[in-house]
Structures are given as structure tokens and as C-alpha cells.
Amino acid sequence: MALWTDLIEPAELTGYVRAAYEDVERARGFLAAFLPNQEVHDVVVRTYTGEAGLVDEASYRAFDAEPEVIAGGQARKLVIELPALGSVKPVSEYSQLRARNATDEVLRDVILREALRSVQGVSDRTERMRGTVLETGKATIDQANFQVEDDFGRDPSMTVTTSAVWSGSTAKVLDDLTAWADAYADLNGERPGALVVSSKIARAMRRHADFQTVTVEGVTRHASLETVNSVLSSEGLPAITVYDRRTSSAGKAVRVLSEDRLLFLPDPVDPFSGAPTPLGATWWGQTLAASEADMGIPDEQQPGIVASLDRASRTPRTVSIDVDAIALPVLANANLSMAAKVL
Known part of the structure; x- marks a missing residue:
């Protein structure tokens, strides 16, 4: 396969898919607000994990006396090799024959539509990996063609299970939440x-006695989400955010987060601010394709998703849209994500 630049240059197609990815993430990539997108000119990320957010206090000293030496923390250096992900979407010989009398603009529209589908696939897989990382404290990939697990060292106390499921009559929802x-x-x-x-x-929270309301007629009603959040706020707890995103894997719908678990997380941030967070980030590395001269991508723009249009030089004259990336959500402080099984 060789680059087919007559219709669209790789740098232009790359710019299109990156803008499309940001649009998809802002619309659907909710977990990116906790693990924002960041770039690195490498395929390796080095971070320190295992430290709690607490920092030893400074100590008072007498004038002319040396300050107290504070012992180093318990941080563990972690080197993460970012895995590759992406897709190849062929445009069949038959489709090309049907479209051969079309204008270049029509063909470009076909290519861009297929490229957008590829971008959505990258966004979906990245979001599902964010869910895995936040829920388990590990980045686990278990595919037929690739297996890896990176453990970010989350304290066992940040993975809990309620003693009484919240759908039952003996549940103590507020007690659980405040304790956690x-x-x-x-x-x-x-x-x-x-x-x-x-x-x-x-739904289980709205039906629970901790949140139910009683009318003046003495009728008990399920609480609204607004009422639930009002009660949580009065207890110094964050409001609930309902998240049910599903993606498609091998033709089957799969949940990004388990239906029976909740997450405690830090405050959300802008997923494209580029600023580091104590929790971590979704790191985008630099692919080999990005550095190839015929791709035409400037050095400072090479990390991130890249895309190209390729065409076979012999029969069948197949055309494919290649979307390539190197990326992984990484926890810098895994203890800032807490998962609780409540159903």
C-alpha cells in the first residue's frame, strides 16, 4: 500500500481526525474530565505512584538553627509503555467502481465519513480503558492478539463492597457513603x-428510605435526583452523576463502567486543557507513521492520532483509511479513585 495524496494529504486528514476526536470526546468522553488528554513525544511515560495526597508538614525551628530534614515519600517510580491502537477501514473495489465518475469532493466526503467512524472507534476504546483504570486501579488489555496489565498500585482500602446491597431493605446508603x-x-x-x-x-438510591419524601397526605414517594443530591450535599458529599455509556466490542454492547459499582473521584477538569492532574492523564504518544517525511506532520504536532489514505498499487486497487495512535490512561495517584460495589 502507498499513500494516496491526490485526494487528501495525510496532514490534512490527520488534522480532520484530531478535530473530530476532540468533538467526540467533548460530547461523549465523560471520563476524560478525570483523566485528561496529554501528549508525549515518546512511547513511554514515567510517573511516580503509590503516594497519598498528604504531604508532611514543615516544622518550626529556632533562629539560626537548621530546618528539620523530611524523609522522602513512599512513591514508586513506574515506567509505562504506551500500547498502539487504531483501525484500517477499507473502501472496497466495488464501491470505488460505483463512485469512479463522482467528483473529488464527493469522494472526499466518503473518505471523511469513514474516517469519522474510525475516530469514534478510537474514542470508544479509550473511554472504556479509562473506565477499567478508574474502576480497578489497573490498565488491563486482554485481547486475542495482545495482553498486558499495568498495576498503578491502588491501596486495597479504595476498593470496597457494601455489607448490605442498596437494593435491599437493610441497606444503609448514607452510612456507606459517608464512611467511604x-x-x-x-x-x-x-x-x-x-x-x-x-x-x-x-434508582436504588431514589427508592431508599434515606432519600424518600413523605407528602402531607402521608404518602411515601421515591425521591427525585434533585432531592438525592440535596441530601448528599447536606452530608458533605458530592452530587451524583449518572453515567451509562456503552461501546461496541466484537459486535456486542459493553458498558464502560460496571452497573453495580460507583466511583468516588476528584473534581473534573477540562479534558483538553493540557494541564496535569494529581489523579493522572490519558497519554498520547508519537507513532512511527507521524515521523515519516511523506506524512507532512510538523515535529511539534507528531504526538497524537494520525491518519492517512492508502492505495494498493496492484489488483485489486483497494483503498484504506488508516487511523493510528499510541495511547493509554495512566494513574499518577491511584488512591484518588475509589470503587465501591453496592448492588
Whole structure:
């Protein structure tokens, strides 16, 4: 296969898919607000994991006396090799024959539509990996053609299970939440800023006695989400955010986050701010294709998704849209994500 630049240059197609990716992420990539997108001119990320958010206090000293030496933290250096992901979408020989009398503009529209589908696939897989990382404290890939697991060292106390499921009559929802938020604060030095739940968990909370309302006629009603959040706020807890995104894997719909688990997380941020966060980031490395001269991508723009249009030089004259990336969500402080099984 060789680059087919007559219709669209690789740099132009790359710019299109990057803009499309940002649009998709802003519209659907909710978890990117906790693991924002960042770039690195490499395929390796080096970070320190295992430290809680608390930092040893400074100590007072007498004038002319040396300050106290503070011992180093318990951080563990972690080197993460970013994996590659992407797709090849062929444009069949038959489709090309049907479109051979079309204008270049029509053909470009076909190519851009298919490129957008590829971008959506990259966004979906990245978001599902963010869910895995936040829920388990590990980046686990278990495919037939590729297996890897990176453990970010989350404290076992940040993975919990309720003693009484929230759908049952003996559940103590507020007691559970306040206890877990306190444990989160004790370990990290700050309270959680976000509470992410599934619709199923949200329904269980609305039906629970801790949130139900009683009318003047004495009728008990399920609480609204507004009422639930008002009660949570009065207890110093973050409002719930309902998140049910599903993606497609091998033709089957799969959830990004488990339906029976909730997440305590820090406050969300702009996913494209480029600023580091204590929790971590979604790191985008530099592909080999990006550095090839015929791709025409400037050095400073080479990290991130790249795309090209390729064409076979012999029969069948197949054309394919190649979307290539190197990326992985990485936790810098895994203890800032807490997962609780409640159903």
C-alpha cells in the first residue's frame, strides 16, 4: 500500500481526525474530565505512584538553627509503555467502481465519513480503558492478539463492597457513603469531588428510605435526583452523576463502567486543557507513521492520532483509511479513585 495524496494529504486528514476526536470526546468522553488528554513525544511515560495526597508538614525551628530534614515519600517510580491502537477501514473495489465518475469532493466526503467512524472507534476504546483504570486501579488489555496489565498500585482500602446491597431493605446508603468518603479523605487529604453511578444505582438510591419524601397526605414517594443530591450535599458529599455509556466490542454492547459499582473521584477538569492532574492523564504518544517525511506532520504536532489514505498499487486497487495512535490512561495517584460495589 502507498499513500494516496491526490485526494487528501495525510496532514490534512490527520488534522480532520484530531478535530473530530476532540468533538467526540467533548460530547461523549465523560471520563476524560478525570483523566485528561496529554501528549508525549515518546512511547513511554514515567510517573511516580503509590503516594497519598498528604504531604508532611514543615516544622518550626529556632533562629539560626537548621530546618528539620523530611524523609522522602513512599512513591514508586513506574515506567509505562504506551500500547498502539487504531483501525484500517477499507473502501472496497466495488464501491470505488460505483463512485469512479463522482467528483473529488464527493469522494472526499466518503473518505471523511469513514474516517469519522474510525475516530469514534478510537474514542470508544479509550473511554472504556479509562473506565477499567478508574474502576480497578489497573490498565488491563486482554485481547486475542495482545495482553498486558499495568498495576498503578491502588491501596486495597479504595476498593470496597457494601455489607448490605442498596437494593435491599437493610441497606444503609448514607452510612456507606459517608464512611467511604471519610476513608478517601483520610488517605488522600481531600474529600472526593465527584460521585459517578449507573442508572440502576441511582434508582436504588431514589427508592431508599434515606432519600424518600413523605407528602402531607402521608404518602411515601421515591425521591427525585434533585432531592438525592440535596441530601448528599447536606452530608458533605458530592452530587451524583449518572453515567451509562456503552461501546461496541466484537459486535456486542459493553458498558464502560460496571452497573453495580460507583466511583468516588476528584473534581473534573477540562479534558483538553493540557494541564496535569494529581489523579493522572490519558497519554498520547508519537507513532512511527507521524515521523515519516511523506506524512507532512510538523515535529511539534507528531504526538497524537494520525491518519492517512492508502492505495494498493496492484489488483485489486483497494483503498484504506488508516487511523493510528499510541495511547493509554495512566494513574499518577491511584488512591484518588475509589470503587465501591453496592448492588
